[in-house]
Amino acid sequence: MSWALTTDQLTKDYRVGFWRPRPYRALDSLTLQVGAGEVFGFLGPNGAGKTTTLKLLMQLVFPTSGRAEILGRPVGDLTVKRRLGYLPENPYFYDYLTAEELLSYFAALLGYPPDERKKRAARLLDEVGIAGERRLPLRRFSKGMLQRVGIAQALLNEPEIVVFDEPMSGLDPLGRRDVRALILRLRDRGCTVLFSSHVLSDAEALCSRVAILAGGRLIASGDLTEMLAFRARGYELVVAGVDEAVIARAAPDARCVRIGPSRYTLELPLDPPPDRLLGALTAAGGHIVSLNPVRGTLEDFFVERVRSAGVGEGRASVWEAQR
Amino acid sequence: MKATAAIAVNVFRESVRDKVLYNLVLFAILLIGASYLIGQLTAGQDVKIIKDLGLTATRVFGLFIAVFIGIGLVSKEVERRSVYSLLAKPIHRYHVVLGKFAGLALTLLVNVAVMGVALYAVLAYMGWNVDADVQRAWGAPALDPAIGKAVALIFVELLLTTAIALFFSTFSTPILSAAFTFGLFIVGHFSADLRNFDQVLDSPGAVFLARGLYWVLPNLAQFDVTEQVVHGQPVPAGYVAIAVAYAALYIAMLLVIATAVFSRRDFK
């Protein structure tokens, strides 16, 4: 598998304070790879270094040490930027331009000829669902609408790789669903998607691989399912049409909760597999409403890993205070 | 250079939408009102006063535009974070600096050109209205082509001021940039005093310092030919050419440093 993006011991120190600057290590020796065509999640609490990493990749800040490559070329290479799309966190654009003008302007910077620019702008605004507001000045846009404009400008050049910093931020549930669908569409087109988020459910829904940062360090990375598999706890069974006595006989160890008339939830262990129990309950006249494996969520995994890395709220708030 | 042009056009668009060009209305009112008033009050001095007023107002209005837009050119982008999506595009950082400069230069060009035309219009009206005998007493004709030279030099001076403001904008906050730029503008007009310090200072160290400052700080007084033009004294083409060359070199220096500073900045 070819790598769309790699970093090698990428480190960023900031000097904090005016009179006696102390170095603050925002990112410590980050080494990771993102495969072509993947959807890669970049997770971590606030202040973990996610945005710093993405800015290093976009050459908005310069690394103290270490390297990074995108599509095989060092970061900052202009030919690569032409094949790349970037959405910054909480994007802000120019108040006095309309959405259409902004996209045309960016299209010009991307090198498209004048007749092409407006067409692209219109198409992308349509794709993110704000075609109706394209002649409105950006100062009248809500946060969610600005987020959509941000996504639109990132996709102007039909990029091979997109980097989204908190793409769901500021969106309502409908908006989030739209963005999720968009990311999946991008994946289907063969685009590599790297996005950072502190909302884990999005990562669970979209990513094939993730990296978890905390306190500027990489504390876990890899396949999502592998990370979660180790935490599979058991099953949750919802059954109807039987009474408690039947359940007590069939699964004496299970914890049983009544959730309605003749409707119960059972928590079953991983072992033994529940097939036999299912058979017994059905035979007794009940019917199975649902059977779901109970896995540790990414959240449990995340919290446990972050705590064990010794990073808590204290560090994060120091970083926030200095911004 | 397409990127530079696109950025420049955007700066111009911002100035227009910020209603900067409305200052032209104020200028027109000022000129017309003054010419009417002065026509009532003085005898024969009219044209000189209108020329003085027109040229000075062109310079002063232009100065405010150059400074107040110039100091925000880069710092506003950085502060509002719009610089992130801008620099993610396939452009070099120097495109941004040059583009911003070109954009404000374009705004100033429009401003100064319109003011020049307005001034000529008022002068034409005076020339048409006033007796030929009175006109003979004027130091210079109403429709003097030399005024065009004066206006051109004002434009060049404004370009230099813009470069100064932009230079500060790449690393300093707007308030400091404004203070420094205005300060340098004033010092630049008094540079002749720096030069003459050796006539009144004793210490050779102080004289050396004053002389050194004179050569390094921008000399803006050379762009002010209002006195000559108004009194009909010639402004040689050679003088204009040299002044322009000086401005070009100094602007180049400021842009080189501004680009270097901007290219290394971390945008946190």
Added chain:
Amino acid sequence: MASRTLRTAAVIVAAAALVASAAGVEAARERAYPPAEAVDDALYLTSGAALRRLTVAMNPLAADLYWIRAVQYYGGARRRLSGDPAAVQPPLPPAAIADTTAYDQLYPLLDVTTTLDPRFDIAYRFGAIFLAESYPSGPGRPDLAIRLLEKGFRAQPDKWEYMQEIGFVYYWYAHDYQQAAGWFNRAAAVPGAPNWLKPLAATTLAAGGDRASARLMWQAILQTADVDWLRAQAERRLLQLRALDDIDALQKLADRYTAEHGGEHPHDWSTVVRAGLLPRIPGDPSGTAYVLDDNGHVTLSDASPLSPLPEAALGRSAEQR
């Protein structure tokens, strides 16, 4: 990284080169189109009252700026006219100087300065001296000096120094001993004034213009002057007065020689010394020998730093009046 330092160095070199070439272009322009000499130190606003309103909230600072301008103006004009940086020395003969307007702006500048800050002490006192100094060390306008000082003490009536200065100007520059004595008296009347003012007034009135009162006057200046230049002047004047006394005494000896040798004048000092009238060749307070010419007249040597001696009116001792 080395390349980063290299890039920084390249930027600095480029910037320096551009500034240097800009300076070069400017030098070329000044050669081709020499700027008008900044001599027309024109005061656009000579009305102190107007300026006071214009620079409201900054009056004392504006006064300082105008004072600096006044000093620069005076210094510049004086240097230009004397052509000699050590300006306390005797100036060039007046005939060589054509520019009589060199000091025109001095009084207006001082007037504006003192209107902006009516208590600007040194502006009054130094300003008066600048104004009173005779041409080409100054405009030679004791009347303006007095006018300035009068303005000063109208603002601060308890400043006896101003009155004393007015007296001094009348005495030394205008040679009006009546007025001088009058002002010394008024100064003496101010409570807190030093007690040598009254005797000074008396002597001036009685024998103004003669050496005794001049000596008193200069001693007073020497004691109260808080400025090196003025103190040096006072010392020099006192030495000159001593030289004058010396010359009188020596002239008496020379005349005695003539009388004792049948009308024959002594030709040089060694003759007089040999006659036993003098122990050795006499020198003035600066050490330069006095001159004895063929007609038996004693004078100060032209090579002496005390030359030229103050005017003839002061050359008379009390006896000669």
